Amino acid sequence: MPNVDQGFCRQEQFRISRDLFDLTGKVAIVTGGSRGIGRAICLGLATFGADVVVLARDRVTGEDAAARVREKGTRSLFIQADVADIAETARAAERTRAEFGRLDILVNNAGIGAQEPAEKVTSAEWDAIIGVNLKGLFFMSQAAAKVMIDQGEGGRIINIASIFGIVGSELGASVYHASKGAVVNLTRALACEWAKYNILVNSIGPGFIVTDMTKAIQEMPVLAELLEKRHALGRFGCPEEIVGATVFLASRASTFVTGENLFVDGGYTAW
Numbered sequence: 001m002p003n004v005d006q007g008f009c010r011q012e013q014f015r016i017s018r019d020l021f022d023l024t025g026k027v028a029i030v031t032g033g034s035r036g037i038g039r040a041i042c043l044g045l046a047t048f049g050a051d052v053v054v055l056a057r058d059r060v061t062g063e064d065a066a067a068r069v070r071e072k073g074t075r076s077l078f079i080q081a082d083v084a085d086i087a088e089t090a091r092a093a094e095r096t097r098a099e100f101g102r103l104d105i106l107v108n109n110a111g112i113g114a115q116e117p118a119e120k121v122t123s124a125e126w127d128a129i130i131g132v133n134l135k136g137l138f139f140m141s142q143a144a145a146k147v148m149i150d151q152g153e154g155g156r157i158i159n160i161a162s163i164f165g166i167v168g169s170e171l172g173a174s175v176y177h178a179s180k181g182a183v184v185n186l187t188r189a190l191a192c193e194w195a196k197y198n199i200l201v202n203s204i205g206p207g208f209i210v211t212d213m214t215k216a217i218q219e220m221p222v223l224a225e226l227l228e229k230r231h232a233l234g235r236f237g238c239p240e241e242i243v244g245a246t247v248f249l250a251s252r253a254s255t256f257v258t259g260e261n262l263f264v265d266g267g268y269t270a271w
């Protein structure tokens, strides 16, 4: 057991300095990085110095996000891939290593939802949501972890879960709830398994965020107001408000944090 006298906590990695959140020299993949929360995370990681691979299905918006990252002064690459396709996620991780020489951070942000009463959900709808939100996230993590394990320098995996990973709702989102609940506990399992490689695995649980995903709700004033009131702060969040937690979990500021689900939810789960 290391103790104070042996200088364990005086190691360079635990040094407190103004560059605690600096990501210079780190390489990140952000899935679903072309818009919404993912795009804000791409720009946020680049602001703190990381090179960023924007992984997304749509070329036009994906290339645009990569161009905006380069304006921050770091390298960026768009990789067109569907996270539900295991072979494509494996290729994306390998291509990142080939182009940028390494991979340090994976943000599993890609996700889909659907509004369908539980009694009407079809097997195809179940497979589609679980295929992206859970299976895609798992195999993208596996592909990234293989590169990180090979590098031998640890890594960070940050899963964008949801408040709906721990609370239910009446909104007809049962499969989404199931997928995000599984992400929260998968995060803990991977954190335990990959701790020996110093790969820290955490999730973030956003509240309602103003993106295309919540557009239909935003256009229903009565429902939007009801949901806003469920946040202690009385409003939806902005994609940029997820960036701080992501940078924290990607940086040297969180070397002793793993298996955690960090809510960024304006107090939705506080009461």
Ligand SMILES: NC(=O)c1ccc[n+]([C@@H]2O[C@H](COP(=O)([O-])OP(=O)(O)OC[C@H]3O[C@@H](n4cnc5c(N)ncnc54)[C@H](O)[C@@H]3O)[C@@H](O)[C@H]2O)c1
Pocket (backbone or CB within 6 Å): 031, 032, 033, 034, 035, 036, 037, 038, 055, 056, 057, 058, 081, 082, 083, 084, 108, 109, 110, 111, 112, 132, 136, 160, 161, 162, 163, 205, 206, 207, 208, 209, 210, 211, 212, 213, 214
């Ligand atoms: N918006 C919210 O209120 C909210 C709340 C909690 C959690 N989240 C989660 O945050 C993440 C981002 O959501 P958002 O609000 O920015 O939504 P969004 O719909 O604007 O963005 C989702 C992104 O994921 C991408 N994507 C979807 N399926 C994909 C696939 N198979 N392969 C590759 N990319 C794929 C989309 O193209 C898009 O870029 C999701 O995981 C979502 O579940 C969102």
